[in-house]
Amino acid sequence: xxxxxxxxxxxxxxxxxxxxxxxxxxxxxxxxxxxxxxxxxxxxxxxxxxxxxxxxxxxxxxxxxxxxxxxxxxxxxxxxxxxxxxxxxxxxxxxxxxxxxxxxxxxxxxxxxxxxxxxxxxxxxxxxxxxxxxxxxxxxxxxxxxxxxxxxxxxxxxxxxxxxxxxxxxxx
Amino acid sequence: xxxxxxxxxxxxxxxxxxxxxxxxxxxxxxxxxxxxxxxxxxxxxxxxxxxxxxxxxxxxxxxxxxxxxxxxxxxxxxxxxxxxxxxxxxxxxxxxxxxxxxxxxxxxxxxxxxxxxxxxxxxxxxxxxxxxxxxxxxxxxxxxxxxxxxxxxxxxxxxxxxxxx
Numbered sequence: 001x002x003x004x005x006x007x008x009x010x011x012x013x014x015x016x017x018x019x020x021x022x023x024x025x026x027x028x029x030x031x032x033x034x035x036x037x038x039x040x041x042x043x044x045x046x047x048x049x050x051x052x053x054x055x056x057x058x059x060x061x062x063x064x065x066x067x068x069x070x071x072x073x074x075x076x077x078x079x080x081x082x083x084x085x086x087x088x089x090x091x092x093x094x095x096x097x098x099x100x101x102x103x104x105x106x107x108x109x110x111x112x113x114x115x116x117x118x119x120x121x122x123x124x125x126x127x128x129x130x131x132x133x134x135x136x137x138x139x140x141x142x143x144x145x146x147x148x149x150x151x152x153x154x155x156x157x158x159x160x161x162x163x164x165x166x167x168x169x170x171x172x
Numbered sequence: 173x174x175x176x177x178x179x180x181x182x183x184x185x186x187x188x189x190x191x192x193x194x195x196x197x198x199x200x201x202x203x204x205x206x207x208x209x210x211x212x213x214x215x216x217x218x219x220x221x222x223x224x225x226x227x228x229x230x231x232x233x234x235x236x237x238x239x240x241x242x243x244x245x246x247x248x249x250x251x252x253x254x255x256x257x258x259x260x261x262x263x264x265x266x267x268x269x270x271x272x273x274x275x276x277x278x279x280x281x282x283x284x285x286x287x288x289x290x291x292x293x294x295x296x297x298x299x300x301x302x303x304x305x306x307x308x309x310x311x312x313x314x315x316x317x318x319x320x321x322x323x324x325x326x327x328x329x330x331x332x333x334x335x336x337x
Binding site: 016019020023026027115116117118119120125128129132 | 320
């Protein structure tokens with residue numbers, strides 16, 4: 001996904017291939033013979049678990065040469081900067097915390113939403129776009145889990161291309 | 173030197189997008205000159221095409237012309253690997269044609285003194301269509317293109333072309 005990770009420049013994947021794979025992944029998960037609420041939740045859960053596993057592996061690679069993290073805030077800041085840059089080529093635009101285990105990450109120009117557009121109403125588009133946030137939620141949760149922080153991540157989208165991720169750290 | 177309109181046809185011979193930069197000529201008493209800011213767009217059933225016919229009829233006509241000319245040219249041309257039908261010119265307009273390997277057809281009408289728009293059409297395909305239609309998960313492929321980002325970028329691009337009035 002990014003040239004800064006590997007030393008070998010010849011083994012890169014085309015970015016378009018990755019973008020299209022992500023689109024199809026969400027579509028495939030959401031196709032089911034019955035359109036019940038349960039199916040949507042099941043699909044969301046599957047995508048989030050996929051993201052979890054990928055996030056764990058990604059964070060192993062990226063933190064290879066870094067020193068250990070001082071505390072949870074440091075880990076979350078790492079996710080906002082290096083991790084997000086490696087995944088989406090930009091940083092998180094805004095990080096808010098209540099210093100009691102809740103962090104809110106805001107991305108004003110989420111990369112996967114850049115080309116999403118349709119003639120439906122804004123609420124309709126936000127609803128459809130929400131399905132694409134399951135995988136990034138898993139990515140964050142997996143990264144934190146492998147850094148030793150158990151958490152729950154919830155995503156929200158009000159107007160594309162802006163979206164927020166709310167991280168709740170589990171009490172030790 | 174102006175651009176009149178643009179049709180996009182998909183593999184299944186359906187018109188997925190029509191953008192016009194002139195007023196449709198309905199009756200003889202309507203004003204002759206078109207205002208630069210006047211654009212009509214759409215693929216809706218009741219839409220009017222550039223000549224005042226319904227859009228569906230007009231799209232079928234245009235597609236028929238282009239299809240027949242393309243076959244004619246390819247049969248007459250014995251050299252393999254040449255591009256085939258690119259454009260034709262009458263005393264009223266010039267029609268530019270660009271086809272992608274996936275069967276997508278771009279047809280653009282401009283005034284007769286325009287240079288080749290082939291590169292512009294190719295740019296339109298690779299930077300606007302591929303970006304905002306193929307990579308858009310909310311846009312159904314093989315259906316009419318109903319997409320704000322696509323329309324806006326197409327407008328911006330065409331207005332920035334050197335031939336636009």
